[in-house]
Amino acid sequence: MSGSEGKTVAVVGTGVIGRSWIRVFTRAGLEARVYDLDPARSLAAVAWARASARQDERQGFVPVGGAQEESHRIVPCSSLDEALDGATWVQECGPEDLDIKRRLYRELDERAHPGAILASSTSALDMTRIAEGLAGASRCIVAHPVNPPHVVPVVEVLPGAETAQEVVTATLELLTDVGQSPVLMNRFVPGFLLNRMQAALVREAVSLIGSGVASADAIDAVVRDGLGLRWALMGPFGTGHTNADGGVGDYYRRYGAAYRSLWDDLDPDPDFSDAVIDRIHEGTEAIYGPDATRTLGEWRDRMVRRIRALKVEDPPPSAD
Template identity: 40%
Template sequence: MERVAIVGAGLIGRAWAITFARAGCSVRLYDPDPAAVPNALSYIASVVDDLATSDLLSGRSTAAVLDDIVGCDSLADAVAGVHWVQECGPEKIDIKRATFAELDRLAPPDAILATSSSALLPSAIFPQLQGKDRCVVAHPINPPYLVPAVELVPAPWTDPRVMERAADVLRSIGQVPLVMEKEIDGFIMNRLQGALLDEAFRLVEGGYASAADVDRGIADGLALRWSFIGPFETIDLNAPGGIADYVARYGPMYAQLAQSMAVPPDWARATAEGIEAERRAALPSHALTDRQRWRDRRLMALRAHKKTADTQFGS
């Protein structure tokens, strides 16, 4: 039984709490805002039944998962005796540095200290810490209890054994670590997502397609393959001779396309001039929360299907 502290009980923290608890970990949840932990526990209680229905609690009962998540009144209580700390505070460098200074002081010396940061580089967060070699970025794709990929990013000084141990822990709780060799702005996911969003905005801004058709092109096109194989395997399977054959056939076309993609689109202008109105016509602001719940239930169904398909066909 791993003991885990989640520091920050907002959107990401409560999702991590579910992820660790369903794997049988004893989770301690802390937030400096007194209202945050009760709100997080209430949210968790509202979704575990749906997760159980989709067989996404690793065979555990909802009661067992809820019992393994306990709120703490102090940071010291939360990190006492833990093996892993997952920090989920605001994406502000001064707050992260102050939090990790406290974590490094209070947490057991052999505990891994991880941050959920989606953009701040580990070399910027941890440089002054005595135990900086045990600190990593473990950035989830939200929510991690439905989307298993986690970017594991080292600072230049991170102990390689810590990276290996962190990857093992993530695999043991059902996540898929993306083990980066070194840090870079945006890590893996935001860089890939940013490139795709750039082109999506460019197509709409230029009047080539509606936002709805771009969305459908991903949801009913590329994402169907990408939900179980990635871009490299996709092109490896899309030419008779594999990836080298694909590059020989289509590389020049993509090189020509890249020239038209060199000028970045204006996201704000494209949004103001049409995308916002199109999205609000399709989904009024007051319906966003209900649609988010619909999205998560669809993700649950997809995750359940992938588990069954992996068993039936292999992964």
């Protein structure tokens, strides 16, 4: 249970991301009031969240009886006003479109409790633009999760130009309370941190397969059996810290020229045609078999949680 236990939040927009946020909040003991413009999607999300909690309970990721407790904390709502009633936090999960977000934020700012924080799940939009001209721009902030947030904890937190410092502090606090790992950014860049770094690696992977250097399996293997094993424990700098006896400073000073010459060699504009995409798709199906998307996703979610549990059991050394 968390320090925010008993608080009420609203989840507005209940597609892939909204439904997973429902789990994050209710699992941590908060009441989640759930609303989607499309009532069918809202009902489907509530059913999904309940089934997902039951499956987690069967697999031991939720304590016995926990799924039923989570279920009781979900409040399906048939209007936005009903969802916002009593909510001190709003997790906006509407479509990724600036005009829609701006309209939705206008409504949220007019109707939500004056002290409520309005957090957006946006993957790419700048809160300065979304909240432009709103009386309550100071309470608007980006809290960008990774799919699915009830499994992957990192949330990129990005204030807009007018976001109040207390809102930033309260956002970091609430996200930590509910078991997420908030990461604060100092300013907006397209793609934020995660998608930007992911795009850099994917660009090179696409280039390597497109130019015939290696197969899809070989490229995936160097991540899943190499880079990724370390990256599940540490980031690029933490990993670099273990690559030389003098730590990351020593490592980068010694290998800086090698990195620089590779950067100069990287392909800035790989072939991303249908032909290359087909080659990637067929190569990936050859690893996992046809129609494996769902079972592979379930295995991913199970294993991510087991890795997270191991990291809690055997944490890294810390400066504290």
